[in-house]
Amino acid sequence: MAFTTAASGDLKIDGRRRRSERTRLAIILAYLELLRRTPVMPTAAQIADQAGCSTRSVFERFSDLDALSLATADYAIAQGQAEAVARHVDGDRPTRIKSHVQTRALACEKWLPLWRIITSQDQIAELKTRVVLVRLANIERMKLMYAPELSTLPEGPRDQLLIALAALTSFESWDQMRYCHDLSPEAAQAVWRAAIDRMLPPSVDVARRAALK
Secondary structure (H helix, E strand, C coil): HHHHHHHHHHHHHHHHHHHHHHHHHHHHHHHHHHHHHCCCCHHHHHHHHHHHHCHHHHHHHHHCCCHHHHHHHHHHHHHHHCCCCCCCCCCCCCHHHHHHHHHHHHHHHHHHHHHHHHHHCCCCHHHHHHHHHHHHHHHHHHHHHHHHHCCCCCHHHHHHHHHHHHCCCCCCHHHHHHHHHCCCCCHHHHHHHHHHHHHHCCCCCHHHHHHHH
């Protein structure tokens, strides 16, 4: 009987923990949804209403809205990494450019509302760290996608080109194209593809063929 009672107690604890985690995720998703609707920091009451819980539940899981922003950033980074797997790495140049731009554009379109909020909270050191990690991840992905072209450059010019490409394909760049210049997602992707193609040097094979002529 003691064993049965203990097991029952453990199940209750596990059940409460799972419910708490579901509520925590619901709060994060509610926060994201509100940001997509209106690009301003929502109130705790608005988040609670969207999540279908009480304001008290929000602050039982997050000490304040800054902590919620940090948890949401971590959630977004994990989701973004899973969604932004490098594809067509061995494809020809147009295929690789198209694949990279499409993946990057989808990420920017989806996560831009959150990005605006976390970059505006630059007084929070942990959020600044997350911002740097996201930017560095973009550079690492481009190293993989554009290896044939980057391999033709010495280290200094290669690093400079990667910095320029990172600025070109940043959230801020996507924000300007979509909401300042009013480009459609397809038109914005076309701008990126054309610019990347102009900025990248010829690949090793193309450079060799040119040298033999």
